[in-house]
Amino acid sequence: MILRSAIVVMALVISNLPAPAQFPDLMPVWRQVFARPAGRPPSPANNPSTDAKVSLGRDLFHDTRLSGDGTRSCATCHDPARSFTDGRARGAGLDGAALQRNTPALWNLAWGKSFYWDGRASSIEAQAAFPIEHPNEMAGRWPEIIGRLKADTTLDVRFHQAFTERPAIQPVTILTALADYERTLVSPVTRFDRWIAGDQAALTGAEIAGFRLFTGKAGCVGCHAGWRFTDDRFHDIGLEGDDPGRGVVPGGVAGLRAFKTPGLREIRWTAPYMHDGSKATLEAVLDHYSGGFVSRPGLSTNMVRGLTLDAEERSALLTFLAALSSEALPKPD
Known part of the structure; x- marks a missing residue:
């Protein structure tokens, strides 16, 4: 909980940094947040993997x-x-x-x-x-x-x-x-993983700029944090429709149309997007977060209000998101 709150605060702070030169100072933190776990996928005690x-x-x-x-x-x-x-x-x-x-x-x-x-x-x-x-x-x-x-x-x-x-x-x-x-279906290592681990040549300048937007101005990291790019929590992000989502599940909040934050690994290959598949492209997803959402009382406090991205910023953010996917469609055994 403390780490999650810190990530949200950091996103707000980063968006106000005056000089790009200050950005590298935060990389040790981001390397910890986005580092892939080592070893085999975890399995529960009542179902050890064989x-x-x-x-x-x-x-x-x-x-x-x-x-x-x-x-x-x-x-x-x-x-x-x-x-x-x-x-x-x-x-x-x-x-x-x-x-x-x-x-x-x-x-x-x-x-x-x-x-x-x-x-x-x-x-x-x-x-x-x-x-x-x-x-x-x-x-x-x-x-x-x-x-x-x-x-x-x-x-x-x-x-x-x-x-x-x-x-x-x-x-x-x-x-x-x-x-x-x-549990064995683990997304492959990407260029982003190599970059966050210290290989500075693994991402392009545009992709790095997109990462800064992702963790800063755009506020994506408020929900899409961790190496899987999800906080595993439930948010109302203002999509249209009457699907009650988490609101009718035991443990949910009645009337709150919240849905689980999806991970972003291999996102290049998993269109269309959102719980209702209403966004055919990542461009449409950015349009949604740039003011295309329905404003209502239950809207997630993690969402950035009044987000405006110019053409260069949109391109950089989309380029970064693509770097979270394999270069070719993964073909698991």
Whole structure:
């Protein structure tokens, strides 16, 4: 909490710095804030990662037998070829109609604190159950799913190798394997990572100028902080529509149309943007924060009011945001 508050204050201070020469003095702080963690992704004590579970979870992620009619898998909407999104403004239901919200990417979930745009799931294991059971997403029914998977003798052996639970194939082991795989989806190292670690040649002058805007005048860092570029909190950023968001989830504030801050890693490949997919481009996102939002009492105090960016500043900020993504579309195993 103290670090988060300090980041917001720093953003306000930086926006008023009179001379660019003062900017490098803050780099030790930003290197700490944006440094990538070392080692393997964290896993909870009740689901320690194993190669057997990860391999099984990867295959289950692509397995259409988890859906009621055998036509959908997790990868149908979270397509690895689209950076684990579907490229739609809002996901498509089984009936062909648009679902309520945009399909989020799955990068770096291992470090998340809550899941879904409204934070309704407290773990990846819990999150994995929702689409499988939802009648207009995968419409899976557990007795049928388990029966289909048990009929696959090779898969049955793999479950027995991965789990000590008996029976080995049951909802909890399926969800556990899926979660273990999803925790391995870590966004690749980018030029930004090399730059923040000390390689001064890794970013261009325009990208560095964009970083200064991101952490200063534009105030983006107020919500998009940390190496994943998210504070894992919920904010009303003034989007139109009547989606109650966090306001109807236990722990949320009734009437507050807040949604979880998305991470910005691989953002180049995950359009369209926002919880409703209403912004087709990052240019449109900047338009929103430059006065295109709905002003209302619950609007996040982290948002900069009256933000005006000239053409050069907009270009620099967009160039920096692109540097948070891989140069080519990542292709995970």
